[in-house]
Amino acid sequence: MFEQDSQEWPEHVWDLRHRLTEAGSAWQPAKDASGLERRVDETVARAAEAVIATALAEAATHLRAAWAAAYGFHPDPEKAYSQAIKAAEAAVIPVTIPKDGSPTLGKALKHMQDTNEQTTRWTTVLHDKNGAPASAEPIIGLIKLLWEGQRDRHAGGPTTKPTTQEAAEAAVHTAIALVQWFQSGAVVKAPRTRTGAAVERDV
Template sequence: MDNPALVVRAGLYSRSVTSKWIRLRDRLAGKTEPEPLWAEGIPDHINVPIRDWLYDVLRGFGMATPVAVRLKLPSKILQSRDPAAEISVLDDRMDPMLRVEVLDATLGCLHQATQGDWQDRQTVASYAQELEGILREGDSAFTVSEDSSGLEHRIDEALHATYGKAVEAGASKAQSAADHLRAAFNEAHGLKADPSAAYSRAIKAVEAVANPLFLPNEMEPTLGKVRSHLDQGRNKYEMVIADRNGAPANIDAVVAMISLLWHGQRDRHEGGPTTAPVTQEAAETAVHTAAVLVHWISAGSIRKK
């Protein structure tokens, strides 16, 4: 990396260095929980480092034009003497999400433009790490996505770790499972969430590992058929975890989770009496349920007797 300042800043804001820091007055008062996350736009206390980060990236990678076009910004911005500077301070009190969308669009354009060059990807990764550190230290409700292609809503670290383990386990069995799970997560937690797409991808992620294992000879396997297969063949399978008697537990929990996921997708078909749009809460639950199932199935937690 050619920019020494970036090296220093990336180190200061790295994921490994940042933590749930609590200020002194709160520690002295016995407070153990960090400050609540800022969900409305970019808070003032990180406005300057965000401005500097944007200017460095927009100027250094020539991203002002694609970002302005992607966000459909007024043409006067690109006609100004320094478009990168104009965009880096762009703000709208009536629309606090505009500044967040500028960050998201900048990451997206940067990710798209540097896919073919390994050295550029390394530099982009360092910039993404720096931005994530700023957002994290500033208690922002937004975080840089795993592939650095945009922003998403920050979720509990333990939950994110579970999701990461599921992606890793799924990839060991079927890359498509990992790809679907990543897409489902992004659709559920991205800035512009799509609950229906998230739910659909969650089901596909489970199907990618469950269909080959439980329905290897089925010409048109579905998660519904997997559910029926396991439901009717409960006595043929067991869990690696023990029940209260010390014997391998039955697969009732697995069948229940698959049933919940399968029946909960109420927008799969139109015109039925129970057809309904997928809510954001349902989509998030579906993605987390799928992550557990992908992990269990890929890791061999469900086995034949």
């Protein structure tokens, strides 16, 4: 056995990764060498790692926990989904409802939906076909999908359902996308003009 802080540890982790890959195994060592995790497409895994590495501490902590619960050797779909929600909250709430004393992703969603219909609207750093800041409606849709899709949050209701592995994985990747969008400043609250269109900004 080798201690994780020994000089031999990285070499043996690499050797195990190589052997599992060569054998066509569905498993690989976790990036932190804490155990095995289910193999994920390398491009997808690297993109997720990049977001986690640059995310603020709270969001990063929840994303790591969500990833481990979804892809670890003993997957826990309910935990993965719950941690995905928390990761999204850590990124979305400071941008949308930073002064709320008891914030949730549901409250942030309602705020974005309400302001989108009144004097302000949410836009992105992307532009639409007219050259104006593109609406953040698709991003709001992702938040809605993530929040409403967690059907195991409360027991006993008519729509209560256990979280499947597939749903948990989708939730984790949705949260990763939301963390990247909100913590990079790609989602912007813009005032409307008198005609209802958002004021165009140079971005």
